[in-house]
Amino acid sequence: MAASTLSIGTAPQQRGTLIFTGANDIGPQLVMTLTLVQFSPSGSINMIGDEYGILELTGEALADEDGSFGTVVHPDDAAATPDIGNYYVGTGTVTWTPEATSAVPTPTARDLGNCNAFEFTQEYELLDHWNRRGGTRYKDFRPVTQQSANVRIELDEWTAENLRLAMFAETAGTTGTARARRATPATRAA
Amino acid sequence: MADPREALLNRVVAVCAAVPGIQASVRNRLDAAALRRPASIVHDGAEQLLDAPQGERRSRLQRMELSPSITVVIRGDDGAEAGALMTLYRSRIVFAILNDAELLGLVGSNGGIRYESAIVALPDAEAREYRITLEIVFTYPFYLSDLGA
Numbered sequence: 001m002a003a004s005t006l007s008i009g010t011a012p013q014q015r016g017t018l019i020f021t022g023a024n025d026i027g028p029q030l031v032m033t034l035t036l037v038q039f040s041p042s043g044s045i046n047m048i049g050d051e052y053g054i055l056e057l058t059g060e061a062l063a064d065e066d067g068s069f070g071t072v073v074h075p076d077d078a079a080a081t082p083d084i085g086n087y088y089v090g091t092g093t094v095t096w097t098p099e100a101t102s103a104v105p106t107p108t109a110r111d112l113g114n115c116n117a118f119e120f121t122q123e124y125e126l127l128d129h130w131n132r133r134g135g136t137r138y139k140d141f142r143p144v145t146q147q148s149a150n151v152r153i154e155l156d157e158w159t160a161e162n163l164r165l166a167m168f169a170e171t172a173g174t175t176g177t178a179r180a181r182r183a184t185p186a187t188r189a190a
Numbered sequence: 191m192a193d194p195r196e197a198l199l200n201r202v203v204a205v206c207a208a209v210p211g212i213q214a215s216v217r218n219r220l221d222a223a224a225l226r227r228p229a230s231i232v233h234d235g236a237e238q239l240l241d242a243p244q245g246e247r248r249s250r251l252q253r254m255e256l257s258p259s260i261t262v263v264i265r266g267d268d269g270a271e272a273g274a275l276m277t278l279y280r281s282r283i284v285f286a287i288l289n290d291a292e293l294l295g296l297v298g299s300n301g302g303i304r305y306e307s308a309i310v311a312l313p314d315a316e317a318r319e320y321r322i323t324l325e326i327v328f329t330y331p332f333y334l335s336d337l338g339a
Contacts, residue, residue, distance in 0.1 A: 024300055025298035025299050026251065026300045084246070084250045084333075089253070089300045091300060
């Protein structure tokens with residue numbers, strides 16, 4: 001066991017694949033794959049407190065060229081309603097695979113440990129069209145002009161790898177500090 | 191699946207009986223037969239609603255909390271060793287219950303087992319016996335259909 005020193009903020013691009021795999025007894029065990037998620041700084045990281053500390057991460061799920069943010073798999077396409085077997089209480093595991101790079105070894109899926117929350121939110125922006133041909137205006141068209149998707153997770157386990165993700169960090173000394181990289185002309189040119 | 195409440199309580203008694211040093215493990219009794227010591231006495235305790243699906247009006251599915259109490263009765267002389275003995279059996283029983291695969295299977299992935307408290311009762315001066323009561327809470331899915339199984 002050795003200490004790990006992380007250089008905070010030196011890896012601002014945290015992109016990869018986030019997968020939730022349901023392990024619940026109540027309800028169907030869903031598998032959600034968000035193919036490309038880019039995390040952004042979100043909640044504060046509280047180093048002092050009387051509650052269990054969490055590492056909160058929010059990210060945007062980015063769409064592929066077909067406009068899909070990912071997939072969700074239901075284990076039974078024949079599940080009928082009404083049936084209490086369809087009620088759902090979520091629990092499961094979350095894995096993170098950094099975006100494929102030329103890094104060696106190739107990044108592989110990593111279990112993020114106990115996860116208190118995995119929230120997926122879709123947002124649409126609509127452009128209302130109104131028919132004004134009479135005394136009363138009518139909304140007659142409402143196309144979606146843009147859509148996005150967000151994900152929020154809460155991690156319980158303060159491992160070096162999870163801190164690396166939450167603090168957008170790299171191991172100090174392996175790549176130099178962000179300031180050093182910015183000051184290197186070759187890096188800037190690249 | 192049979193009634194999970196009954197299955198949980200029966201298993202708790204069995205797990206306590208298998209704890210090294212425990213001479214008798216009984217359920218809902220005032221005392222163990224022949225006053226064997228150390229003894230564990232499991233009282234069923236409360237079963238309470240934790241949560242239910244919104245709009246479910248017939249309790250076909252909900253989550254419950256079962257909180258039996260486990261009292262360990264030991265003998266002591268002048269009481270000097272009683273604290274260490276009660277701690278020993280507290281440790282053994284809590285460890286055994288929280289690691290029992292059958293109990294973990296009964297509560298499932300939407301349930302859980304939580305060690306809640308340990309309370310030492312005032313000893314009875316004449317009996318020279320000491321009691322520690324452990325409260326362990328089991329959260330488990332309640333299916334109405336299990337009651338008819």
